[in-house]
Amino acid sequence: MDLYREDVLDHYEHPRNQGELTGEGVESARDSNASCGDMVQFYLKIKKGRIEEVKWKGIGCAITTAAASKLSEYLRGRTLQEIRKMSEEDLLSKGIGFTVNPGRMKCLMLPVAVVRKVLGN
Amino acid sequence: MFDPKVLRRDFPILTREVKGKPLVYLDSAATSQKPREVLLAEKEYYEQHNANVHRGAHTLGDEATQLLAKARQTVARFVGVREGEVIFVRNTTEALNLVAYTWGLDNLKQGDTMVTTVMEHHSNLVPWQEVARRTGAKVEVVGVTSEGLLDLAEYQQKLTLAPKLVAFGHVSNALGTINPVKKMTKMAHKAGAVVVVDGAQAVPHMGVKVNQIGCDFYAFSGHKMLGPMGIGVLVGRREILDPMSPFLTGGGMINEVTRENSTWADLPDKFEAGTPNVAGAVGLASAIDYLERLGMEEVRGHDKQIVEYALQEFYKVRNLVILGPKDANYRSGSVSFEYQGVHAHDVATILDSEGVAVRSGHHCTMPLHKSMGITASVRASFNVYTTKEDIKKLVEALQKVKTVFGK
Numbered sequence: 013m014d015l016y017r018e019d020v021l022d023h024y025e026h027p028r029n030q031g032e033l034t035g036e037g038v039e040s041a042r043d044s045n046a047s048c049g050d051m052v053q054f055y056l057k058i059k060k061g062r063i064e065e066v067k068w069k070g071i072g073c074a075i076t077t078a079a080a081s082k083l084s085e086y087l088r089g090r091t092l093q094e095i096r097k098m099s100e101e102d103l104l105s106k107g108i109g110f111t112v113n114p115g116r117m118k119c120l121m122l123p124v125a126v127v128r129k130v131l132g133n
Numbered sequence: 134m135f136d137p138k139v140l141r142r143d144f145p146i147l148t149r150e151v152k153g154k155p156l157v158y159l160d161s162a163a164t165s166q167k168p169r170e171v172l173l174a175e176k177e178y179y180e181q182h183n184a185n186v187h188r189g190a191h192t193l194g195d196e197a198t199q200l201l202a203k204a205r206q207t208v209a210r211f212v213g214v215r216e217g218e219v220i221f222v223r224n225t226t227e228a229l230n231l232v233a234y235t236w237g238l239d240n241l242k243q244g245d246t247m248v249t250t251v252m253e254h255h256s257n258l259v260p261w262q263e264v265a266r267r268t269g270a271k272v273e274v275v276g277v278t279s280e281g282l283l284d285l286a287e288y289q290q291k292l293t294l295a296p297k298l299v300a301f302g303h304v305s306n307a308l309g310t311i312n313p314v315k316k317m318t319k320m321a322h323k324a325g326a327v328v329v330v331d332g333a334q335a336v337p338h339m340g341v342k343v344n345q346i347g348c349d350f351y352a353f354s355g356h357k358m359l360g361p362m363g364i365g366v367l368v369g370r371r372e373i374l375d376p377m378s379p380f381l382t383g384g385g386m387i388n389e390v391t392r393e394n395s396t397w398a399d400l401p402d403k404f405e406a407g408t409p410n411v412a413g414a415v416g417l418a419s420a421i422d423y424l425e426r427l428g429m430e431e432v433r434g435h436d437k438q439i440v441e442y443a444l445q446e447f448y449k450v451r452n453l454v455i456l457g458p459k460d461a462n463y464r465s466g467s468v469s470f471e472y473q474g475v476h477a478h479d480v481a482t483i484l485d486s487e488g489v490a491v492r493s494g495h496h497c498t499m500p501l502h503k504s505m506g507i508t509a510s511v512r513a514s515f516n517v518y519t520t521k522e523d524i525k526k527l528v529e530a531l532q533k534v535k536t537v538f539g540k
Contacts (some may be wrong), residue, residue, distance in 0.1 A: 036214065048477070048494060049509055050476075073479045076477065115532075116478065116482060
């Protein structure tokens with residue numbers, strides 16, 4: 013598969029939902045890959061068990077950036093229960109929707125790890 | 134000078150394809166490829182001579198023991214030391230840990246100082262941090278100049294702290310910088326320190342004579358110098374090795390064992406507990422034979438030519454910031470760069486799609502990258518089989534980075 017296919021590059025060049033959230037019901041967490049200097053922080057605004065708003069910020073390679081962008085789109089509007097039930101693999105396949113070779117898995121996993129941290133699993 | 138294009142035929146792996154394109158292997162500082170004769174030497178050892186060494190009065194046992202001894206002689210001659218001063222280990226990391234966990238823990242105490250440099254591979258920094266943590270000693274780190282050379286003024290200044298141990302690399306794996314090891318050793322000895330040199334990136338590319346450098350310990354790996362993985366060397370001066378405690382204990386390294394106590398075998402056996410990697414040693418000796426046939430002066434001549442060519446071609450590419458000295462006389466083995474605006478891992482993945490293998494990341498030098506204000510870089514690294522065409526293909530492949538990212 014071509015890693016740098018068009019929709020991935022599009023998400024890298026025009027990341028969706030970048031920014032920060034504050035206020036009531038906002039949960040946040042961050043994590044980094046020390047080895048490549050990438051950092052991602054997610055903000056989820058939760059109301060009545062549903063993810064009402066998603067923002068994220070960070071620095072990273074194209075893979076991490078596109079993955080965070082795609083994941084942020086996927087999360088919005090879904091229930092906590094639904095997301096908490098999803099395994100890492102589910103979040104990768106459904107939430108991010110593209111994959112990479114084993115050497116780059118850490119880049120793809122960073123946003124997933126951060127979202128799971130926000131949700132406490 | 135040898136022709137790398139002809140010599141490539143000796144390296145079976147260089148004929149393979151990656152992603153449907155001919156492999157362009159530019160990651161030799163991570164590990165070199167191996168000539169056919171090294172692979173055959175290991176195979177022949179297992180097919181014809183394999184037995185455990187130093188025990189049993191049978192023919193194969195004798196042959197294996199002799200082969201190990203001969204490999205040791207080859208290594209000793211190659212780096213200019215006596216046979217008993219060559220200790221076989223797994224790799225450079227293990228060699229440096231051996232020094233840390235024996236000489237280091239035995240001789241350092243609260244308030245003592247060790248000096249190392251910011252351009253070290255983690256394997257020549259973390260073991261000293263560990264010694265510091267366990268003994269209460271501290272580690273002082275010498276920086277680099279804006280030209281990518283070791284800051285010798287700061288080095289001199291740190292030596293006034295009267296360190297007990299000074300550790301530095303011969304050639305930087307990330308900057309490619311060749312350090313003036315002979316001079317640095319003399320300075321450190323004058324300050325009363327024991328000197329440890331990490332030679333992992335030097336021995337593959339230039340004639341290294343440890344006796345002329347004058348350091349107390351010198352470490353290197355077989356797999357970066359056309360030899361197999363899993364065999365490395367710690368060279369130590371006999372006078373300092375003799376009174377040292379052993380590292381690992383058990384079989385092969387003892388003289389006499391009673392229920393209560395043991396006495397240690399003579400050098401080098403004292404530091405080689407357990408069954409050694411005989412096939413690896415045989416393979417390493419075969420790699421040395423190969424390098425010596427080429428001639429180490431020629432090997433360095435080719436290395437310098439390739440580094441010079443890579444510098445020249447990389448400087449022409451927009452968006453590349455080259456790390457380390459600009460003058461190939463001060464460099465060996467690799468050229469690292471930052472592609473501005475594109476993450477090093479993305480550059481490497483795109484290069485891989487063109488069959489070009491490079492290293493991306495911090496190359497086990499996180500403090501160095503931090504000191505330069507970057508998180509990751511791309512490293513192209515070379516060995517005797519590297520051709521100017523390899524460099525050209527890398528530069529061509531960089532065009533794809535531009536196409537994909539528009540930068």
